[in-house]
Amino acid sequence: MLSERRLEVLRAIVQDYVGTEEPVGSKALTERHRLGVSPATVRNDMAVLEDEGYIAQPHTSAGRIPTDKGYRLFVDKLAGVKPLSTAERRAIQNFLDGAVDLDDVVGRTVRLLAQLTRQVAVVQYPSLTRSSVRHVELLSLAPARIMLVLITDTGRVEQRLIDCAAPVGETVLADLRARLNSRVVGRRFTDVPPLVQDLPDSFELDDRPAVAGVLATLLETLVEEKEERIMLGGAANLTRFNHDFPLTIRPVLEALEEQMVLLKLLGEATDSTMTVRIGHENFHEGLNSTSVVAVGYGSGDEAVAKLGVVGPTRMDYPGTMGAVRAVARYVGQILAES
């Protein structure tokens, strides 16, 4: 177990390194922080911290920088979540109010988060699997062609084209639409499958294939993982850490273009606790020197999706966590109102 002072030294190192982006030495540390001991003592502490793997030196005779393990300790034990100023809170509110639809909400959120944290923002659309049905619409585009439109309680709209083997009459379609809605409106999407299973049975034999086709597409839409949509913003902020630049920005940009990677970054937890994934904890080559701060958001207690930011491991964790949490709360409110 590390002594109190050594933890204090680690905290000071993290803070200074985040601020200056340069390895921090023992002398500079004692000058910038009131540690009450001499540089020599700090050097001894640093040697211990290095042995334990919390800090490292880029090369002999340079200052120290925190390791992933060091940041982890910092986040878990040494740092809190910095609340936003009232001015910032007001800015968030102003910015998010006035969104006209879900796309707009998500778009504004992503820009807001990017601006607030000066990092790359990632916002997931409300997940279908965690939403409820507000309305199902069936539109006949051509005799054997139907458009399925799904509207969720979070305002999300999904559409699908369905090619039927045989033409479907307007009356059948209207009938199906009515029955479908009476059964599923207000229900969670995950509960839908058993509710519609026997629906084809109540139709004329001739119409059953078409009805079954529509239902199949409906269920497919619910299940497909690619239906998890994600919006990204603030990529320009990547250029701010122009340290070892070209080497590091490339793989990050590439990773951020992959839907699947983004989803994994945000994490699987379905509650709204905040997760901080640091460096190698992301298990993705190329994101080894980036951290992710993510949190669930939703209209109620339960999270319908996640949002967060991606930045260098050398980031202002307390500030970032504060911003992410605050934005998630406001987005939840907005969603609850609509």
Next chain:
Amino acid sequence: MLSERRLEVLRAIVQDYVGTEEPVGSKALTERHRLGVSPATVRNDMAVLEDEGYIAQPHTSAGRIPTDKGYRLFVDKLAGVKPLSTAERRAIQNFLDGAVDLDDVVGRTVRLLAQLTRQVAVVQYPSLTRSSVRHVELLSLAPARIMLVLITDTGRVEQRLIDCAAPVGETVLADLRARLNSRVVGRRFTDVPPLVQDLPDSFELDDRPAVAGVLATLLETLVEEKEERIMLGGAANLTRFNHDFPLTIRPVLEALEEQMVLLKLLGEATDSTMTVRIGHENFHEGLNSTSVVAVGYGSGDEAVAKLGVVGPTRMDYPGTMGAVRAVARYVGQILAES
């Protein structure tokens, strides 16, 4: 007027510079191209080309690089559009087939273009103002709250929340829905306003405000420029020209995050001719060393929107133009089918 050979020299310079990314000198030129003259002659030609502003040298005693004016001449007079190989064509087809909805089409297109050209791809969603109405849906969410869903013939779906001053009955809503659809389905969005202007008059006095409100939101949705949606992809390709890197990538990324800038980049022309905007022709600081190749696409002859790529002025114009044109054609086909 430049002599034939001098044009040939310019072409050679552009080609070599695009290939090597390094200023090209007279000796290297004669070695790599069969110009039939000596380096000294080429030097004289280069001096003339420089006087005319087609090429420049970064500093005395360095090779020459093309100026924007030089690229312009190259694109206009010296280069054609390189057709894609059949393998590439097949790849496009395979990649775009199997898209399930409009979002999917646009998403696939953006990835395809980025991959094909190895540059940043930009795809605009079919513009509302150039589409026709397929269906208008009105859903009652709460007594005084309506969701308006607009579906276009290109498969685009837009939704809007409408807060009415007073509750609107289901029958009124159904009535309005029916009348609205019978009037506007199949019509161009730009033609809609006069078609619905007198619609409130046919309703009970009590219901007119609500009806008018719905119509107002509908018209607003059509007009608003921000409804021009755009998808972006391949940002990681920016890192490929890591020449004067950090200086140049930052403003480009920033510019690409602004919806308005992107729209302007794609250009205003509504037909499907290809436009190439080179360097300063973009009139946007930060995009001074990037070029944009854009073209309209649509299901018929007329363009419903634009797509294109953004890359360094030092790009392979013939190849890029070929890829952009080919992709636009395929997307048009896909759209026509749906």
Next chain:
DNA sequence: GCTGGCACTCGAAACGAGGGAGTGCCAGGC
């Protein structure tokens, strides 16, 4: 267990020489 002192390390910046690619210009030849 803390501190001051000291020798040592090693990267970053500054300096300077050399090489080389490229240029402009000129005189001569077809």
Next chain:
DNA sequence: GCCTGGCACTCCCTCGTTTCGAGTGCCAGC
């Protein structure tokens, strides 16, 4: 009149050397 070979000149780039300084580890002393 246009092309060509020759030549002197210009600068950038590379590379080795040097210097400088921040930082370290270790040790003896309090």
